[in-house]
Amino acid sequence: MTQRLHHIGYIVASVEESLPRFLASAGAVQVSEIFEDPLQKARVVFLAPPDSSGVLLELVAPTEPASPVSAAAARGGGLHHLCYEVGDLDAHLAAMRSRKAVLIRPAKPAVAFGGRRIAWMITPEKLVLEFLEAPPHNSASSV
């Protein structure tokens, strides 16, 4: 099972309001447009902090009360999930299920990743994990 920490998700009330403040306080660079994903009911943007590990920070805001992140945003937001990029998404989800992690949102194409699929799981210790399928070889991906 190989994986790479791709980004850390941070919940905010408004991506547009928080983005300039995060860029300033973290010394980060914006590395994507602001995406709205109707399947995830969220708006997201990716920042690159000055960090030689290459791990991105993702700001996530709900777009409607039924968004999976609305409750966390209402509690004030903050650190929310870790996203790992994996080579074989379906095999990875199966392996995580065998470790008692629970699928909370099945694999769906994500606009923020050029249609690459993401899925969500939660471990018995309540760690929320996003898994992102790795891009096909030789493909370009902005984030």
Added chain:
Amino acid sequence: MTQRLHHIGYIVASVEESLPRFLASAGAVQVSEIFEDPLQKARVVFLAPPDSSGVLLELVAPTEPASPVSAAAARGGGLHHLCYEVGDLDAHLAAMRSRKAVLIRPAKPAVAFGGRRIAWMITPEKLVLEFLEAPPHNSASSV
């Protein structure tokens, strides 16, 4: 300002109880002993998930009600802070202050890092950051 994401801090009620469960569900390897830091009023242990970025996961539990992480543990714990290793800790803290981050715990030697100093800041967006001074050149460090 160079930095490297060293670990992600996750608050638990008991390091001893959570450690085996995290190892199992994350497929992680324990890479340190369990340290008790009287200055931080916390017990901590480091895990390495299968992750080519090399970022560690730290489990943190309070050792007393006055611990800085007691309130977070009482709320159920979870993702808590990002720790960046930096080349010049004092210069880094000064740079972060100029970006309106607030020092919440000043630099102190940490037993979990062989006496290397750590300091804590919070950004205006409430992101809790730990800064760890990089080891001297050619020194060995377990985590």
